[in-house]
Amino acid sequence: MEAKTLLQEHIAKTASLTQEEFDYFFSHFKPLSFKKGQTIISEGDKVDCEYFVVSGCLKAFFINDEIKMYILQFAMPTWWTSDYNALYNQTPAQINVDCITDAEVLCLSSSDREKLCAEFHQIEHFFRWRTNKGYIASQKRLLSFMNNNVKTRYEELLALYPQLYNLVPKHLIAAYLGVSRETLSRLHNS
Amino acid sequence: MEAKTLLQEHIAKTASLTQEEFDYFFSHFKPLSFKKGQTIISEGDKVDCEYFVVSGCLKAFFINDEIKMYILQFAMPTWWTSDYNALYNQTPAQINVDCITDAEVLCLSSSDREKLCAEFHQIEHFFRWRTNKGYIASQKRLLSFMNNNVKTRYEELLALYPQLYNLVPKHLIAAYLGVSRETLSRLHNS
Numbered sequence: 001m002e003a004k005t006l007l008q009e010h011i012a013k014t015a016s017l018t019q020e021e022f023d024y025f026f027s028h029f030k031p032l033s034f035k036k037g038q039t040i041i042s043e044g045d046k047v048d049c050e051y052f053v054v055s056g057c058l059k060a061f062f063i064n065d066e067i068k069m070y071i072l073q074f075a076m077p078t079w080w081t082s083d084y085n086a087l088y089n090q091t092p093a094q095i096n097v098d099c100i101t102d103a104e105v106l107c108l109s110s111s112d113r114e115k116l117c118a119e120f121h122q123i124e125h126f127f128r129w130r131t132n133k134g135y136i137a138s139q140k141r142l143l144s145f146m147n148n149n150v151k152t153r154y155e156e157l158l159a160l161y162p163q164l165y166n167l168v169p170k171h172l173i174a175a176y177l178g179v180s181r182e183t184l185s186r187l188h189n190s
Numbered sequence: 191m192e193a194k195t196l197l198q199e200h201i202a203k204t205a206s207l208t209q210e211e212f213d214y215f216f217s218h219f220k221p222l223s224f225k226k227g228q229t230i231i232s233e234g235d236k237v238d239c240e241y242f243v244v245s246g247c248l249k250a251f252f253i254n255d256e257i258k259m260y261i262l263q264f265a266m267p268t269w270w271t272s273d274y275n276a277l278y279n280q281t282p283a284q285i286n287v288d289c290i291t292d293a294e295v296l297c298l299s300s301s302d303r304e305k306l307c308a309e310f311h312q313i314e315h316f317f318r319w320r321t322n323k324g325y326i327a328s329q330k331r332l333l334s335f336m337n338n339n340v341k342t343r344y345e346e347l348l349a350l351y352p353q354l355y356n357l358v359p360k361h362l363i364a365a366y367l368g369v370s371r372e373t374l375s376r377l378h379n380s
Contacts (some may be wrong), residue, residue, distance in 0.1 A: 062336050070336040072329070085326045094333060117318065121311040128307065128318035135325035136275045138332060139262075143284060145335050146252050146260040 003031055003054040003106055010052075010078050015126040025116060025123060029106040034099045041083055041097040046090075049107045050082035051075075056103025057167055061175070062095050071176040072141065074100070074161055074168065080130060100168055150179055154187045193221055193244040193296055200242075200268050205316040215306060215313060219296040224289045231273055231287040236280075239297045240272035241265075246293025247357055251365070252285050261366040262331065264290070264351055264358060270320060290358055340369055344377045 007029070008022055017025060029052070034040065040058065041047060051058070058075040060083075072095060075081040086093040087110055117124040137160075144153045154177060158165065164173065165188065174184045197219070198212055207215060219242070224230065230248065231237060241248070248265040250273075262285060265271040273283040277300055307314040327350075334343045344367060348355065354363065355378070364374045 062333055064337050065339045068338075072332060072336075084322070085329055088322060088326060117315065121314060124311060124314045124318055125307065128314055128321060131318060131321045131325055132274070132278060135321055135328060136278060138325060138328040139275055142262060142328060142332050142335065143252055145332065146262075147254050148258075149255045 001054075003104065006054055006078065007052060007106060011126055014129045015122040017120070017122055021120065021122075025120075028112040028116060029108050032105050032107050034103045034105070036099055036102050039096065039098045040105075041086075041093050041095065043093055043096055045086070045093040047083050047086035047093050049109050050080055050084070050087060050113070051097070051105040051107055053077050053079050053081070054104040054106060056099060056101040058097055058103055058105075059100055059172065060095050060097045069175050070178065071172060073137070074164060074172075074176070076161065076163075076167075080134065084134070100172065145178070150177060150183065151187060151190070153177055154184075191244075193294065196244055196268065197242060197296060201316055204319045205312040207310070207312055211310060211312075215310075218302040218306060219298050222295050222297050224293045224295070226289055226292050229286065229288045230295075231276075231283050231285065233283055233286055235276070235283040237273050237276035237283050239299050240270055240274070240277060240303070241287070241295040241297055243267050243269050243271070244294040244296060246289060246291040248287055248293055248295075249290055249362065250285055250287045259365050260368065261362060263327070264354060264362075264366070266351065266353075266357075270324065274324070290362065335368070340367060340373065341377060341380070343367055344374075 004026055007026060011017065011022065011025070040051065053075050055077055058081055059071050060073040060075065060081050061069055061071045063069050073081060081097055083093040083095045083097070085091065113127065117127055140156070144156055147153060157173070157176060170181055170184060174181050177184065194216055197216060201207065201212065201215070230241065243265050245267055248271055249261050250263040250265065250271050251259055251261045253259050263271060271287055273285045273287070275281065276283040303317065307317055330346070334346055337343060347363070347366060360371055360374060364371050367374065
């Protein structure tokens with residue numbers, strides 16, 4: 001689907017904008033294409049934008065002091081991603097975002113988002129709802145970390161991203177769950 | 191400080207409301223008092239409200255299948271808390287909220303929050319900002335879980351809640367960090 005149509009349908013689920021208002025809103029987004037493996041945000045970067053995924057799949061991840069990778073989020077079409085702490089607090093990025101597959105995204109700067117929210121109540125409403133969804137997803141991810149029951153966590157992951165098992169290399173799914181590849185195969189076949 | 195003044199000063203940092211608008215906004219909040227140890231949300235509950243802390247300290251926590259308690263958040267004056275997943279998705283609570291000390295809170299129902307956001311752009315703006323802060327705090331909490339460096343996590347905790355070490359029993363701070371009380375003493379004295 002064309003990027004503009006995808007974003008318009010995504011917004012329309014939450015906010016009522018006229019075509020003219022949406023055209024104006026859309027004019028603030030910058031389309032970007034990335035190749036599989038390319039990095040969008042690296043730890044330490046200054047972060048000015050958030051990204052709406054049009055096609056492909058991104059991952060947001062963190063590498064700890066023991067060089068262990070943890071995946072915070074897989075971002076698929078109509079998902080948004082960034083390092084929101086770095087974006088809002090103007091601190092260096094603590095996480096990385098890169099492309100699991102070739103990907104197209106729409107990039108919105110923080111200053112444009114704030115301007116648009118101030119100009120249109122409906123756009124502020126959309127971003128409240130969007131942030132809310134992100135907050136809830138983050139809380140669920142936190143609970144899944146606290147929950148030692150790997151089978152439950154695996155089922156939650158598949159409920160959240162039904163197409164994931166076929167789309168994403170198995171070692172990344174294992175890194176999301178914090179388990180070995182062998183444990184993942186056992187969960188998948190049980 | 192009186193509950194109404196505390197909320198008004200809290201809101202005024204982000205949103206411009208006339209006194210009349212704030213009075214109307216405030217009329218939707220219900221003041222509640224709790225004793226130390228009392229439960230506000232239990233796992234499995236239907237959740238209809240979110241809570242603005244006026245005085246005292248609450249904790250939001252999760253108990254996993256191995257009966258280990260994890261603390262998601264300490265909520266002090268001017269912090270908001272609830273089980274936001276349960277609140278927005280109308281699912282049973284997955285977490286618990288109770289009172290570490292005697293506490294006074296202001297309770298706002300989900301339906302009133304949505305009504306107020308629709309009525310006033312400035313209130314929608316406030317709640318977008320508030321949710322955003324919650325989202326960022328949740329992301330930081332998630333990163334702190336992924337980070338094996340306990341000393342860094344302890345320093346982050348004290349930066350987030352400077353008065354915590356004197357206010358909250360040590361075993362709860364240890365439960366937030368996921369370490370033993372002995373490790374906590376060592377960190378505190380190092």
